[in-house]
Amino acid sequence: MKITLIGAGRVATHLAKVLQLQHQIVQIFSRDLQRAQTLASLVSAQAIDDVRQLDPQTDLVIIAVSDQAISNVIELIAPYLLDNLIVHTSGSTSLSVLQNTHHRAGVFYPLQTFSFDRDVNWLETPVFVEAVEPQDLTSLTELANSLSHRVYQYNSTQRQTLHLAAVFACNFSNYCYDMAKQIVDAEQVDFSLLHPLILETANKATANDPKDMQTGPAMRGDRNILNMHQRLLGDSNRSDLQNIYTLMSEAILKRHQ
């Protein structure tokens, strides 16, 4: 398959790297030509920063930009790619955002957290595909199967639910780790002491129902410890952490009362 990537950020980079193993990345478009060039040189593609340079001889155009930018991008590129399959990679954006402008619209959503300096285990990463036209759904499914063992045809509503859940499971849990690091850093205690606990908590929650794996003072209803932690956070002038501590603890108390 000949593939064009719109965007040169984290998702575009990881997709380009894995797709070039079995497909041809023809062009990388970014408004920042230098970023396009960095990625293009990795995958032997052409870097472009002008939509008029888009090559219509491509089988698939993947828009991997921020969710807010998708509707602008499709309006910008559609006139140059009249009959090409164009997909976005967003969990929260409906297919209709592309479909309103372009007839061969689709979605190719990998449910994963992407960082520049970490490799992705693509085989285990669930990929969700959607398309207006049945033959496009077939080719997106084939493409997804070429990189992952876990491919699903989900509609925009199901994908939205997953993405909302992913914000809790990934973004908020990561912020919990970040807050823990802020707390130990302030007392010059080594954050790596918490690493085994973080990994075991994640392993437990994926091997069992996380509700059954809940531990800690709120789950036990231990008001003495809850009050003491509140005092500690108050004494260190961290009302931001105090507010989150209160809300999370009350929610856990209620769930396990």
Place this chain on the structure above:
Amino acid sequence: MKITLIGAGRVATHLAKVLQLQHQIVQIFSRDLQRAQTLASLVSAQAIDDVRQLDPQTDLVIIAVSDQAISNVIELIAPYLLDNLIVHTSGSTSLSVLQNTHHRAGVFYPLQTFSFDRDVNWLETPVFVEAVEPQDLTSLTELANSLSHRVYQYNSTQRQTLHLAAVFACNFSNYCYDMAKQIVDAEQVDFSLLHPLILETANKATANDPKDMQTGPAMRGDRNILNMHQRLLGDSNRSDLQNIYTLMSEAILKRHQ
């Protein structure tokens, strides 16, 4: 070493199982004799439910009960164990809670999350020891070294900081997983689709600074997605999840603005 355990819950069970490999568990005390018997039979110890049966021929007494119960327990058992080393296993309880009643007081705190049906990787679990008398600190350190590679002599304040951070890193992150499961369950979407994301997020945060690993709509400042998620949670009458979503997102926005 001859060891007596006060308590038969998750921490007592995991400690008894690992300590019996190199030491002798002489007695398990619990007010619930049946629970004491269940654990005692696992580690060839005597089960008791009456403090008058406590054997003073023991080298170490480990109080592994809920934090609130520690002060009652020490008052109850100290008259029968006048010259024995007695420790608690709590992250948030000061050494002084034992020291007020008993002269050979100490702490043996393993920083881990314990479930009945999961084995613990003791070698990688950090253990924090503290004691009033120097020779007791030495023997607690030796005992800790016999099960873990990561043993630290920490005072009560340092231990308290770690325990507070652990509530964020473990209890709150687990509740994030639980909330994610509630969201997908409501739409009959399979929670296991989120497993690779949960594990990768934990792995990233332990290989790097979690602040640098933050992703998601709040980190990107994407107000459209934040508002849409708020609407979705409102539509499903989950004001509890909505409140946590708002507070966590605002905190992440502020941290990454």
